[in-house]
Amino acid sequence: MKPWILGLTGGIGSGKSAVAQHFIEHGVHLVDADQAARWVVEPGRPALQQIAEHFGSEVLLADGQLNRPALRARVFADGHERRWLEALLHPLIRQEITAYLARAESPYAILVSPLLVESGQHELTQRILVVDAPERLRIARTMQRDQTTAEQVQAILQAQASREERLRYADDVLVNDRDLDWLRGEVERLHNFYLSLSGGQP
Known part of the structure; x- marks a missing residue:
């Protein structure tokens, strides 16, 4: 079932x-969409690479992690950029969520x-x-x-x-x-x- x-x-x-x-x-069994949103932009995941190519290296920290405040500042200032980011991330987040929910064993x-x-x-x-x-x-x-x-x-x-x-x-x-x-x-x-x-x- x-x-x-x-x-x-x-x-x-x-x-x-x-x-x-x-x-x-x-x-x-519970999945948190905020956590899924963090997983999809981990170093080594394709989304992070696409974000860096699109916005430039200033949205990355020295250790290769996403610089969230820098990215947030860019997308909140520009609706077009925000929509670009959402179009990239929403389907990936949905995939993560779906895969995680599929492993549920609770009713x-x-x-x-x-x-x-x-x-x-x-x-x-x-x-x-x-x-x-x-x-x-x-x-x-x-x-x-x-x-x-x-x-x-x-x-x-x-x-x-x-x-x-x-x-x-x-x-x-x-x-x-x-x-x-x-x-x-x-x-x-x-x-x-x-x-x-x-x-x-x-």
Whole structure:
């Protein structure tokens, strides 16, 4: 039986990493799209070579690793360059994710992605769980976690899909506005529900 795929997403500061961790504790196979995005640009992978050829050596560090801040500065300043990079990376990231999910041995597997909706990665899933929290709380959590300003967090919020858009795709919504014990209980409840589903559908 091939496991069905649950997409797990949520805006910055919603607590999706904590939720993902609780699912892992229940033995659920999980792949993180952010990690896949890092794997595809490791030294020795073709994507890194293409990026260096396109943007020049200033996007590489002395040890041959990708200089993320330099690349980010280039692509955020120029929509055309950003689209070039996305066209290169999105299919490769999708391949990594698909290969990793194919190795899952749990009854269902999870794809965690902050950009599940925006990147089209939701097409790889049979069901979507959105972790949500009031914006005020999300901003406070992120400022505390990243030692950053409210303005910087606001800028990231603007770049992500709107909360309404994410919720439109949701099959399940977990409002994470209480403590960790409560959250652990909610994940357990969802996990037991997911084990009863076939192909992600009741």
